Structure formats: C-alpha cells, structure tokens
Amino acid sequence: MPHTAKPSVLPYLDLHPEVAAALDAGRAVVALESTIISHGMPFPQNVEMARGVEDVVRAHGAVPATIAVLGGRLKVGLTPEELHLLATDKGVDKISTRDLPVTVALGRHGATTVASTMRIAALAGIRVFATGGTGGVHRGAGDTMDVSADLLELARTDVCVVSAGVKSILDIGLTLEVLETQGVPAITLGNEEFPAFYSRSSGFRSPLSVATPDEAARVLRAKWALGLSGGVLLANPVPEADEIPAAEMATHIDRALADMDARGLTGKDTTPYLLGRIVELTEGRSLVTNIALVRHNAAVAAQVAVAYAGLTA
Numbered sequence: 001m002p003h004t005a006k007p008s009v010l011p012y013l014d015l016h017p018e019v020a021a022a023l024d025a026g027r028a029v030v031a032l033e034s035t036i037i038s039h040g041m042p043f044p045q046n047v048e049m050a051r052g053v054e055d056v057v058r059a060h061g062a063v064p065a066t067i068a069v070l071g072g073r074l075k076v077g078l079t080p081e082e083l084h085l086l087a088t089d090k091g092v093d094k095i096s097t098r099d100l101p102v103t104v105a106l107g108r109h110g111a112t113t114v115a116s117t118m119r120i121a122a123l124a125g126i127r128v129f130a131t132g133g134t135g136g137v138h139r140g141a142g143d144t145m146d147v148s149a150d151l152l153e154l155a156r157t158d159v160c161v162v163s164a165g166v167k168s169i170l171d172i173g174l175t176l177e178v179l180e181t182q183g184v185p186a187i188t189l190g191n192e193e194f195p196a197f198y199s200r201s202s203g204f205r206s207p208l209s210v211a212t213p214d215e216a217a218r219v220l221r222a223k224w225a226l227g228l229s230g231g232v233l234l235a236n237p238v239p240e241a242d243e244i245p246a247a248e249m250a251t252h253i254d255r256a257l258a259d260m261d262a263r264g265l266t267g268k269d270t271t272p273y274l275l276g277r278i279v280e281l282t283e284g285r286s287l288v289t290n291i292a293l294v295r296h297n298a299a300v301a302a303q304v305a306v307a308y309a310g311l312t313a
C-alpha cells in the first residue's frame with residue numbers, strides 16, 4: 001500500500017494495483033470523476049467517454065484513476081465492469097462530500113462529483129484531476145443559496161482540477177468572486193478569457209493565466225511548497241473546432257432553466273437535468289462538445305501530472 005494514503009483511510013480504500021504502483025513509484029496519476037458517467041451523459045456515450053478518457057490519460061504518459069464509491073468502498077481506479085455498472089445502474093446516487101460518510105457506512109454505491117472526487121483523490125495522494133466542468137454559484141443563488149460544494153472543496157483540498165471552466169448554466173461572475181474570496185487560483189491555460197464550458201468565451205477576463213501545462217505544474221509546486229493549502233482550478237478552453245458559440249448556447253440555456261423551474265427541480269437534481277435538457281435542445285451537439293472537452297481536459301491534466309511528478313521527483 002503506498003505511503004501517500006492517510007493511514008486511517010486505508011481500511012476503506014481500494015486502490016487499483018496499477019494506480020498503487022504508480023503512486024508508490026512517484027509516477028503521474030490523473031483522477032477522474034464518476035458523476036459525469038452516471039448523471040452527466042446518456043448510455044452508451046457515457047461509458048464510451050469514460051473508457052476513452054482513460055486512454056487519453058495513458059497516451060499522455062499518466063495512469064488514470066477513475067473514482068467512485070462502490071458497496072461503501074472508496075474505489076480509486078475502476079475495472080471495466082465497475083465502469084459499466086456506473087454507466088447503467090439507476091441505483092447509483094450522485095454523491096458529494098456531505099454524502100460520503102453515509103454511502104461508506106451503509107455500504108452503498110455512489111458516483112462522485114468534483115467535490116467528493118477531489119477529497120478521495122487527496123486521501124489517496126493524487127494531486128491532479130480532470131473533469132468536464134466544475135460546479136459553481138447557480139443563477140438566483142441569492143434566493144436559493146445553491147452554491148456547489150465543488151467551490152468549497154477547491155478552497156480546502158490540495159488538488160488541481162482541470163475543467164473547461166464553469167458551465168454557463170451558472171452565474172460565472174459570482175463563481176469567480178467566491179473563488180477569489182476563498183483564495184483559489186482560477187487560472188486559464190493559453191487564454192486571457194475565462195471559458196464557459198461549451199463555449200470558449202464567457203465575457204469574463206480570467207483572473208490568472210498560464211501558457212503551458214509545465215507552467216501550471218510549477219504553480220502547483222509553488223503553491224503547496226508555500227503552505228498555501230487548497231486546490232487550483234485550471235480552466236482549459238474547449239477546442240475551437242468543438243465549441244458551441246456562447247450566443248447560441250444562451251438561448252438553449254435560458255430555455256433549459258425555464259423548463260427546470262416549471263418542473264420545480266432544486267438542489268442536486270438541477271445540474272443533471274440541465275445537462276440532459278441541453279442535449280435535447282441542441283439535438284445532441286452539446287453531448288459531442290462535452291465529450292470533446294473532457295478528452296481535451298484529460299490530455300492537459302496528464303501533461304500537468306507528468307510535469308508535476310518531474311518537479312517533485
């Protein structure tokens with residue numbers, strides 16, 4: 001068992017042998033989340049995406065570690081059968097950090113969000129994580145107080161999350177404000193504008209930027225060496241060829257939000273509903289974009305992880 005995992009966690013943790021070997025040897029590992037599989041995309045694209053993203057991580061010289069809770073066990077690195085279960089079993093809950101103790105204690109299955117995946121990655125000693133988009137401050141949060149736990153986890157857990165920015169179903173301006181308040185660097189790779197998931201453009205200037213994955217790795221090294229605990233949000237704009245322009249997305253997002261309100265959906269059900277409704281409204285185009293941006297994030301995360309492993313060797 002690698003020295004990187006916290007001792008009290010070991011009785012609950014199932015590290016895939018390949019992940020354990022890589023962590024032991026100080027090689028690059030990239031964590032991947034599972035809510036995007038169970039609640040973020042339809043079958044069979046979800047399982048194809050999950051497998052494809054693992055291949056992208058490997059192609060860039062790192063070991064993938066898809067994270068979930070299965071039968072109450074913290075799983076870091078999944079078998080093909082486990083990926084399939086997450087992609088098809090309707091009994092798998094979407095679980096955030098608050099849910100972890102219940103899912104573990106009662107031996108349930110849970111697909112982990114960005115927040116809970118970060119926490120489990122950190123427990124296992126993994127520092128770099130790729131997803132699609134992180135959660136943020138929901139529109140109308142002044143009334144609902146709906147602020148994703150992903151933001152709070154970024155404030156306290158030492159993991160770099162590579163995402164395509166923040167979904168424009170959220171209030172991007174307020175999301176950047178909360179990240180600033182909590183001391184989380186929101187850094188865009190290769191661009192001055194903060195990206196909006198499906199679109200490269202959000203209308204918000206990125207608070208910080210770096211030019212290369214290598215620079216991002218140096219930022220991680222400096223941050224944690226200085227004792228500045230907490231995460232980093234590395235925003236990686238969707239490639240131009242795959243983006244849906246912001247003006248076009250705005251119409252679909254307004255419609256999806258109105259439909260969500262009409263159904264009275266709140267809390268953890270909102271993001272999965274909105275993603276699914278936007279796939280319908282764009283006649284499948286948003287799904288193609290979502291898969292493309294996750295793969296792009298996985299490639300960048302692997303490059304950051306390889307560079308970071310080189311700096312800490």
Ligand code: PSU
Pocket residue numbers: 033035036037039040041112113114115131132133134135136147148149150267268269271275290
């Ligand atoms: N990125 C995607 N698809 C997703 C998500 C991210 O491309 O489904 C998930 C992540 O698991 C993220 C969650 O943590 O959406 C945010 O949910 P909420 O807004 O309820 O915090």
Ligand code: MN
Pocket residue numbers: 146147148149267268
């Ligand atoms: Mn929420």
